[in-house]
Amino acid sequence: MDKLFEILGSAREITDQVIVTDLLVTVKTAIINTAKAINxxxxxxxxxxxxxxxxxxxxxxERVFSYMMEHGYYYPQGPTQQLRVLNETAETVLTLNRD
Incomplete structure (x- = not known):
């Protein structure tokens, strides 16, 4: 049973990462589209x-970005670290889509 909770706990963290990454992309798109609409x-x-x-x-x-930085989901200053995180996120999404 402990192993099940360990797996579920790590899956939740990864899922949070996928969700918050999607949220960041959505917010960035909203900023761009709103600026265009103003013009x-x-x-x-x-x-x-x-x-x-x-x-x-x-x-x-800013809030989403800060959350991602605090949880180690986003590394704007470290391209190598960020590529690793992006690859892990992509693998998670592909795994979730298989289930």
Missing amino acids: ETGNEQLRTDLKRKLHEHIDQH
Whole structure:
């Protein structure tokens, strides 16, 4: 039974890593798309609302980024470490898709 909990515990951590990595990509996309929308609108109220939303997305990115750094999921200063993490994440996603 202890072995089962050990496996489930490590699977949860890896799953958290996959989820938070996806969240970071989603937030980055939201920042880009919101910035584009700001540039495309002529409506001042909509532009104001989009600017507020852009700042919310930037704040969310900072929180997700900090979480990833604290948990060892993201290494922007260390390309070798980051490649290792990305490979592990990709392997996990492929394994989850097989199940």
